[in-house]
Amino acid sequence: MTALFAIAPVSMLFGFTAYKADWSIGEIFLVSLLGFSGSGQFAALPLSSSGATFLTILFVSVMINSRYFAISLSCSKKLPPNKLLKIFSSHTLGDEAYAIEQGHNQRAMLIIRFTIFGCWILFGVTGGIVAGLFPNLLPDGINASIPASLVLLFLAISYLKNRPYKSGLITVPKAILGFIVSGFLYYTLGAVYFWIPSVVLLSATYYLLKSRD
Template sequence: MEVGQKLELLDSSPSALRRAAPAALAIIPVSMLFGMLAQRADWSLLEVALVGLLGFTGSGQFAALPLAQSGAGFFTLLLVTASINSRYLPIAFTSSSRLPRGFLRKAGTAHMLGDEAYATEHERDAPGTVLAIRATIFLTWVVAGVLGALLSKLLPAEWIGNEVNLGYPASVVLMFLSLVQLRARLNVIRERQLGVLLLSAVCVVLALLLINVLGSVYFWIPSVLIATAVLTRAKL
């Protein structure tokens, strides 16, 4: 790494950490819930850590849990996870110019891309800032997942019965993060707020129609492609 790149990373880290802190704190309960659910499904701490490190996909990890418990095959898990995470293709494409130089740093930074990081980053952010933001959120997710599994392992089994749906609070938090991201974008483009809201509503309606036509598993890819085309054409 060049001296200039090192200085750039050091200078941008404090500001990047402050910007990433709200998103990192917001995903802690979600990741801990995943860890608790995974431990209840007899996943080890190492398995929880590896899924967070290698997968780093909240919705994909939550979707994989019941499928793994029901004995679903590898290709079924792969198809469901890939369809859910297909939304990262346009996100990765639009943010590729912000990646740092060097194969390992570029690959690592690209792997740590997430919804929260994408919402936190700015178009003019330096590569060092992008790396610091993504690493902060990524490591928070992994550590919180392991802590959740450890907490579930230490708590008496009768404290959390099987009738308690721990996945419901996670859905609420994820919905809150989506609304926060939408609100942040509306603040940036104040003169187009009504148009953005209408386009978002159109995308939601189309997704609901695809759920009814294709089912809750296979609607992801076409709905993501349609939403990407609509929002890209509107330059959002």
């Protein structure tokens, strides 16, 4: 319930600002349904307003959301065996759900993911409707990064408090490996293109290491 109160203003703010940027309610619904990433959706707003092409917006969104590929692999064993349900439950994974669902069984995990996913869409559409009824409710120059950052900070702290203690001897080498691989790809591919190869390569490496344990 706390997470719902946390994501509600962020999602409504996205819907509000998107509607004021000439997005329709249907577009807000579809982007929330298909994207389900606050950072990706907020990043799409200025790109759309500046006249960026669809491929540019799609590329930026994929780069931002690629981190969920690694997160999904870390909890893949909890996913249901049904392929369609597995794909959908992976799609509904977000930062808030991942922080809360740790230590819960499969049923509780799915309830958490689907509830947050549904509420994100609902509040986003609600924000668009409110913008249509009260267009001057918020100033035009409002910045959405502050509330979103506070929500993620709160969830990160909550996750660390609830996470069972594990020895750092295993995580330190992985962190060093991550810095080395990311740094090498950053140097060779540049600041724009290093992100996705880093996520894919490190995710595959960590998955193989985990499967051997």
